[in-house]
Amino acid sequence: MAKGQPAYIPDDGLTTRQRRNRPLVMVNTGDGKGKSTSAFGLALRSWNQGWSVAVFQFVKSAKWRLGEQTAMETLAELHEADGTGGPIEWHKMGSGWSWSRKASTEEDHAAQALDGWREIQRRLAAEQHRLYVLDEMTYPIEWGWIDIDEVVETLANRPGNQHVMITGRRAHPKLIEAADLVTEMKKVKHPMDVGQKGQRGIEW
Amino acid sequence: MAKGQPAYIPDDGLTTRQRRNRPLVMVNTGDGKGKSTSAFGLALRSWNQGWSVAVFQFVKSAKWRLGEQTAMETLAELHEADGTGGPIEWHKMGSGWSWSRKASTEEDHAAQALDGWREIQRRLAAEQHRLYVLDEMTYPIEWGWIDIDEVVETLANRPGNQHVMITGRRAHPKLIEAADLVTEMKKVKHPMDVGQKGQRGIEW
Numbered sequence: 363m364a365k366g367q368p369a370y371i372p373d374d375g376l377t378t379r380q381r382r383n384r385p386l387v388m389v390n391t392g393d394g395k396g397k398s399t400s401a402f403g404l405a406l407r408s409w410n411q412g413w414s415v416a417v418f419q420f421v422k423s424a425k426w427r428l429g430e431q432t433a434m435e436t437l438a439e440l441h442e443a444d445g446t447g448g449p450i451e452w453h454k455m456g457s458g459w460s461w462s463r464k465a466s467t468e469e470d471h472a473a474q475a476l477d478g479w480r481e482i483q484r485r486l487a488a489e490q491h492r493l494y495v496l497d498e499m500t501y502p503i504e505w506g507w508i509d510i511d512e513v514v515e516t517l518a519n520r521p522g523n524q525h526v527m528i529t530g531r532r533a534h535p536k537l538i539e540a541a542d543l544v545t546e547m548k549k550v551k552h553p554m555d556v557g558q559k560g561q562r563g564i565e566w
Numbered sequence: 567m568a569k570g571q572p573a574y575i576p577d578d579g580l581t582t583r584q585r586r587n588r589p590l591v592m593v594n595t596g597d598g599k600g601k602s603t604s605a606f607g608l609a610l611r612s613w614n615q616g617w618s619v620a621v622f623q624f625v626k627s628a629k630w631r632l633g634e635q636t637a638m639e640t641l642a643e644l645h646e647a648d649g650t651g652g653p654i655e656w657h658k659m660g661s662g663w664s665w666s667r668k669a670s671t672e673e674d675h676a677a678q679a680l681d682g683w684r685e686i687q688r689r690l691a692a693e694q695h696r697l698y699v700l701d702e703m704t705y706p707i708e709w710g711w712i713d714i715d716e717v718v719e720t721l722a723n724r725p726g727n728q729h730v731m732i733t734g735r736r737a738h739p740k741l742i743e744a745a746d747l748v749t750e751m752k753k754v755k756h757p758m759d760v761g762q763k764g765q766r767g768i769e770w
Contacts, residue, residue, distance in 0.1 A: 368758045368759075368760075368761045368762065368763055370761055371761050372760060372761040374761075378763065381761060381762050381763070382762060382763045382764070382765045383765055384757075384762060386757060386768060388768075389754075390600060391754075392752070394749040394750065394751075395604075395747065395749050396594060396600055396601075396604035396607075396749050396751065397600075398607075399603075399604040399607035399608055399611075400599075400600035400603035400604035400607055401607075402607045402610065403600075403602075403603035403604055403605075403606045403607035403610070403634060404603055404768070406606065406607070406610070406633055406634045406637045406638075407603075407632070407633035407634065407767050407768065407770065408633075408767050409633070409637055410633030410634075410636050410637055410767075411633065411766060411767040413767060428611070429610055429611035429612075429613070429614030429615065430607060430610050430611065430614075432614050433610045433613055433614055433641055434610075436641065436644065437637055437640065437641065440640065492767070493767070525767070525768065538754065538755070541755060542755070542757045542760075542762070543599065543755060543756055543757055544753075544754035544755040545598040545599050545600050545751050545752065545753060545754060546598065546751075546752040546754050547598075547600065547749050547750075547751055547752075548596070548749065548750040548751075548752050549748075549749060550593075550595075550742065550748035550749060550750050551742070551745060551746070551747060551748040552747055553588075553590060553746045553747055554572045555572075556572075556576060556746075557572040557574055557575050557576040557578075557585060558572065558585050558586060558588060558746070559572055559582065559585070559586045560586070561586050561587055562615060563611050563612050563614075563615040563617060563696070563697070563729070564590060564608070564611065564729065566611065
């Protein structure tokens with residue numbers, strides 16, 4: 363989709379190419395399936411461009427390794443081996459972020475989430491990656507662990523050409539307001555409704 | 567998502583494991599972004615399970631190679647090289663399906679679409695793959711090129727353990743009725759609305 367003509371041409375002094383290549387803040391929200399899956403699909407496209415990609419998983423259990431992580435890490439190794447592209451980093455909050463040596467307990471999830479966000483802020487300031495997937499970061503925002511105004515300000519002032527994709531239900535209205543592209547994944551029908559639990563290859 | 571308890575336990579004589587592992591018909595529809603992207607993200611999970619996967623792209627131009635195709639084919643080669651998993655096939659209708667030698671003109675898109683569907687029927691009957699991604703097949707169905715009743719019947723009677731994911735806008739009500747999992751990708755906001763065209767790494 364979205365390969366056609368835009369609805370109108372803004373009077374912003376930019377060329378079509380300049381306007382086209384503006385970095386995006388994207389949000390996948392809603393109660394349906396596909397929010398994270400399509401964010402990781404987007405990371406595939408970035409890999410193909412040779413971009414440096416970082417995924418931060420804020421909620422899913424560290425014990426629960428997604429097929430996507432294995433696949434993306436495998437692809438990243440190929441790029442590293444032949445020098446044709448940037449790395450793909452995959453960080454999970456589950457039992458403490460990988461860059462942190464702090465012991466983790468149930469109680470300090472809020473502190474951990476904030477640690478993750480601080481790291482993302484540092485990387486954005488340093489223009490470390492071309493795509494950031496902030497998977498399920500809507501929840502620590504919802505719970506007040508990460509301040510929404512700070513998120514909006516950091517995104518608005520990020521330098522260079524860095525795309526950011528944030529996923530999770532109930533995206534904050536200020537986040538939606540700040541985003542360039544927002545999709546709501548709406549559940550029409552789910553096997554769980556008729557008693558079928560998630561299965562491997564489909565849910566993970 | 568969907569890692570919790572189902573809403574109720576059906577009285578269908580199946581164990582939880584049997585019920586869990588029933589093959590699914592999935593549909594990603596709606597006017598928002600992420601229908602195909604999340605279908606390809608799903609294919610990543612299948613790759614990680616070592617499954618045989620076939621993608622059939624019914625509409626996107628053959629000239630327009632998606633980053634996902636390169637990534638998936640790269641991953642598939644790794645599995646083939648070390649024998650740890652099945653192949654990933656990627657077929658595009660654009661200028662004639664890869665298995666067909668027929669010359670293609672603008673006028674025979676309907677015949678081509680039907681050819682694609684016949685091939686899918688043959689493969690389903692032969693239990694050739696574990697996951698089929700029928701990308702944008704809602705359109706040839708909408709245009710009457712592929713008969714919806716035949717699709718529903720073929721899906722209902724497919725043997726073995728074969729998952730099918732169909733993407734595209736305006737999924738036929740009979741397809742939604744027949745599916746186990748349906749997600750509507752709803753556009754909340756798109757850069758195109760403010761005059762920004764699609765860019766590489768994001769749209770392809």
